[in-house]
Amino acid sequence: MEIGGICPLNSLRRDNLLSMDNSSISKVFADIAVLMQAKGENVFKVRAHSNASDAIKSLPFPIAGIVDDATRLGEIPGFGEAIVEKTQELVRTGRLGLLERLLEELPDGVLELVQIPGIGPKTAVAAATELGISTFEQLAASIESGEFQSLPRISKKSAAQILRHAKMRVDQGERIGIGSAIEAANNVITELKTRCPNISQIEVAGSVRRMSELVGNIDILCSVPDNESAITIIDAFTTLSNVYDVLSHDDKHAVFTDRAGFKFSMYLVRPEAFAGALVYATGSISHGIRLEELAAGKQLKFTSDGLFDSASETLEPLDSEKNAYGRLGLSFIPPEMREDAGEIERAVDDDLSSIVTSDDIRGDLHSHTNWSDGRYSMEDMVAAALERGLEYLAITDHSPSATVANGLKPDMLLAHNAAVRELDQTAGVRLLTGTEMDIKPDGSLDYSDELLADLDLVIASIHSGMDQDEDTMTHRVIAAMESPHVDVICHLTARLLGKRSPVLIDIDAIFAAAVRTGTVMEINASPDRLDLSAEHVRRGMDMGVIFAISTDSHHTWQFDNMRFGVSTAIRGWVESNRVINTLSYSNLMAFLALPKSERYAFNKSRGQ
DNA sequence: GCCGTTTTCGGCCCGACTGTTTTCAGTCG
Known part of the structure; x- marks a missing residue:
């Protein structure tokens, strides 16, 4: 390299720098899984590619860096001979013959259409083949004309849901x-x-x-x-x-x-x-x-x-x-x-120092381990939290209704609590026992009051029945908030940013119920969700809501997502003293020890 | 396609919901 701020012109051609990051490689395997499923291939073969995709996504290092080491590649869970070879082909050449063949065999648009909730590989192929649909615009138009409803198993109701998601994608355009x-x-x-x-x-x-x-x-x-x-x-x-x-x-x-x-x-x-x-x-x-x-x-x-x-x-x-x-x-x-x-x-005579910052955050109140659908052990997650200087961490694995997420049955929850309490002795980070509990479609809870009473922290959310109408959904969540044991409502709108529309729910009614019942609202920091928008958060601030900013980490490195949640809070003008995980551990425990009806008043009068 | 192993092939996570549903396929989480 020459001296004086100069780097030689075109010293490195782009071919030399062609390196694929984990998310692009992961996406290729996910695409293959979709296309194989669309073709009707063996479900376990499909799952193998889907598992490979997940494994790559959760790696803590760039897979491209070990592409020449077949042994190390083979050590990745779910990586056998075939997946190793495909990974090498993809990283070395930037393309994958299998994907190109699949794309050629199947109609255009399948990979786009399956991104819409309610459309799986089979429906996507049918829509593309029989109706020539390959874009979100065409999908929306086809539903509005009634044509789409001619496909198998598409009712008026499901078509309406699909239209909602398709329109969101059209509005979103090229934005990411x-x-x-x-x-x-x-x-x-x-x-x-x-x-x-x-x-x-x-x-x-x-x-x-x-x-x-x-x-x-x-x-x-x-x-x-x-x-x-x-x-x-x-x-x-x-x-x-x-x-x-x-x-x-x-x-x-x-x-x-x-x-x-x-x-x-x-x-x-x-x-x-x-x-x-x-x-x-x-x-x-x-x-x-x-x-x-x-x-x-x-x-x-x-x-x-x-x-x-x-x-x-x-x-x-x-x-x-x-x-x-x-x-x-x-x-x-x-x-x-x-x-x-x-x-x-506001900045004319306010120094804005009361607005929350990343430095104010002292702990994380939403995380998963391999007891349910997390990728890492409790010990790994705790070590990662410690590395990031967290003062406390709530381990909130899923409840039984989340079957695919391997939700904990009551006896496992008790064992989970014991494991958390034991690890707390040596962790270096204070641990809270907890659960991310499903709110069932009728608003009932997934654990008994007796089990819930034994936990330090209960966060509750919806994972099913997401196409309920607004009234049903709103009452369902409020029913959960009425429970004396439900401390936090997490990822309220269940949206996946840019992918899945938020559920239909009356946000103002929920915020009013939060204030009335003493329930905390989570600002989910995962950049895939950012589930309460900044506009929601700002309205919540005006209404007096108390928030928790949590990462919903399933992987060790996802604790770094906290900044996305903090940024959402800043965009919503959230004051530091309206966020419970800016409290010290002892103050947080004092907050949680109070009956819910007294918590908002406690927080209002708190020191830091 | 991966994995574990009684080392060569059988099992692989699954329950709920929905539909011009009737005995099951598709989708979701």
């Missing part, structure tokens, strides 16, 4: 979930830094940095010392391994799309302009306009290249975003709040 977006952005930044090690300041900006739930493109801001470096970085950016089509590029700006059509933009500024430019590039358009107005009132000009003195056109020296906001007469506004939703007015 924030979890995938962050992963894609990090991959780009990591590769760019490898190619150009002299990059000193680079940040993702735009809606990704604001942690919007769904994002349509990824904006990256980078600083460069001179024009020569700029050309080098633009060159590297436009030849990254995921570049499919370069839409535009000049000496300070470039845009490309990847194979899926997703857009990546980069903007270059001088180092001294970086802080101001980052503020400009992060906020929503209307947030930016508000800042421009504030700047104009101070004889300043706020642009994509930083903050300038209007008269002299000289750059204002700013070394941080805090500084930039300060120059405009505002407190620092967290990126997640920069939506022009009232945050600017």
Whole structure:
């Protein structure tokens, strides 16, 4: 590598950097499983591919890194000779003959249609073959015309549910979930830094940095010392391994799309302009306009290249975003709040320090182990929690109704409690016994009051009967909230971000019942869910609801998802003292020891 | 296709729900 901030032009061609990440490899095996099932292949063969897909997803390291070591690959659970060979073919060549053959044999659209809840491989093939449906738009149109209902086993009611999900996908367009977006952005930044090690300041900006739930493109801001470096970085950016089509590029700006059509933009500024430019590039358009107005009132000009003195056109020296906001007469506004939703007015005389941050979180109240459907042992999960500095952790495995999740029957729950209490002696993290208990379709609970009374923490959720009408669903959840033992309602809307529509439920009625019964509402931090939206959370704040932010971890590394939950809370303007897992362990236990009717008052008057 | 093993092939997680349902296939979690 040459000296002076320069990396050689095209020093590495994209072929050399073609490395597939675990999620793309996992998806290939999941796709194969779907297509095999659609073809009617042996169910166990299908399951083997599906298991391989799950195993790859849960690996704590990149599988591409061990692709040449067949022995190590074979040690992955569910990996036999055939799966090892397919993995090697896929990682080495970027393609898989089997997948290509399956796609050729089956009609277009199967992999898209099966993403809609209610449509499995067989129905997808029927819809594609008999009705020529291959897109969500065509699916929606076919249901609206009544044509889709001619397929086997499709009733009016199921068609209505499918239409709801299909319309969501149409509305969503090309946007992707924030979890995938962050992963894609990090991959780009990591590769760019490898190619150009002299990059000193680079940040993702735009809606990704604001942690919007769904994002349509990824904006990256980078600083460069001179024009020569700029050309080098633009060159590297436009030849990254995921570049499919370069839409535009000049000496300070470039845009490309990847194979899926997703857009990546980069903007270059001088180092001294970086802080101001980052503020400009992060906020929503209307947030930016508000800042421009504030700047104009101070004889300043706020642009994509930083903050300038209007008269002299000289750059204002700013070394941080805090500084930039300060120059405009505002407190620092967290990126997640920069939506022009009232945050600017508030930042005039409030330092926003009461808003929850990741540092405030002291424990996690929702996790799974291999006692039910978690991937790791209790000991592994506890070690991972300890590594992340958590003060306490609730082990909340599933209840009996969750049969596929291997829900714990009563005797197993008792054994589970004993195991948690024993591990608590040596864990280094305080452990809470608990359950994630199913709320059954009629609103009844999955364990007896006697069993529930013995647990430190009961979180309850729905996993079945998700197409109930709004009234039934709302009453069902409220019935569970009336129980003196149900501490937290978790993943209330059961949506899967970008994949499954939320259930029909009256959120305001639920929040009112939460306040009335003393029940806590979970902000589920999994980026696949972000189950209460920021809008919901903000409404809950207005109504006085108390929240828990929990990761719902099934894997050790999923504890890192906490930041997605915290970001949702920040987007919803949640105050730190309205989140129970910002309490110390002893205060949390004191909170849980109270009858539910006294808990909201306790929290209101609490210290930290 | 994987796994465990009485090492060469039989078993693999399953219960609930739904449908121009009638004895079962498809889907979900």
